[in-house]
Amino acid sequence: MISILLNIGLLLLSVSTLGFVYRVVKGPTTPDRVIALDAIGINLIGMTAITSVILRTEAFLEVILLLGILAFIGTVAFSKFLEKGVIIENERKS
Amino acid sequence: MKMKENLEVIFAAIVVIGAIINLISAIGVIRLPDVYTRNHAASKGATLGILLILSSVFLFFWVEEGYMNARLLLGIIFVFMTAPVAGHLISRAAYNSGIPLWEKSGQDALKATKQKVKNK
Numbered sequence: 390m391i392s393i394l395l396n397i398g399l400l401l402l403s404v405s406t407l408g409f410v411y412r413v414v415k416g417p418t419t420p421d422r423v424i425a426l427d428a429i430g431i432n433l434i435g436m437t438a439i440t441s442v443i444l445r446t447e448a449f450l451e452v453i454l455l456l457g458i459l460a461f462i463g464t465v466a467f468s469k470f471l472e473k474g475v476i477i478e479n480e481r482k483s
Numbered sequence: 484m485k486m487k488e489n490l491e492v493i494f495a496a497i498v499v500i501g502a503i504i505n506l507i508s509a510i511g512v513i514r515l516p517d518v519y520t521r522n523h524a525a526s527k528g529a530t531l532g533i534l535l536i537l538s539s540v541f542l543f544f545w546v547e548e549g550y551m552n553a554r555l556l557l558g559i560i561f562v563f564m565t566a567p568v569a570g571h572l573i574s575r576a577a578y579n580s581g582i583p584l585w586e587k588s589g590q591d592a593l594k595a596t597k598q599k600v601k602n603k
Contacts (some may be wrong), residue, residue: 394495401502410511
């Protein structure tokens with residue numbers, strides 16, 4: 390019963406990841422693609438959590454934290470690049 | 484022993500509910516017309532779904548192992564804090580790089596405010 394429910398959850402997450410991949414491929418503008426990639430990263434966190442329940446291990450729980458941090462940093466860097474053209478500003482305006 | 488199994492079935496059902504919410508947000512990202520509405524669907528729906536999944540996994544390990552897992556709790560708090568911020572940043576970058584709203588949307592309040600600031 391538990392494993393059937395967990396497998397259904399993994400299947401639904403995979404289908405929703407396919408939907409986000411469709412938006413990454415088709416999306417007319419760059420922010421569409423960035424939004425969809427961020428959501429794919431968040432879905433990956435959920436898949437890791439469900440897989441670690443299925444395998445009954447606690448070894449993958451750092452991966453959850455790590456994927457969350459990486460998705461956030463990637464989105465922030467992309468939005469700074471889209472808004473200002475540079476990610477890290479080196480020149481001082483004084 | 485029976486109680487523990489019933490609790491674990493309930494937590495697995497919460498995992499399925501979170502996955503359904505994620506699927507709904509993916510359908511919204513496919514079907515909605517412009518960047519801002521898609522961002523609304525993606526950031527809110529995916530965040531709520533993942534919070535349900537992560538909290539039920541946290542409770543699952545708590546019931547199964549008997550002690551709280553601090554890493555998972557930290558992950559829940561981090562995702563809850565950063566996903567809306569990321570949505571806000573990418574939406575603001577889209578507006579400032581000049582991507583138009585959907586042509587049927589009612590009003591653009593930010594445009595009027597920016598005009599007022601520029602005229603001052």
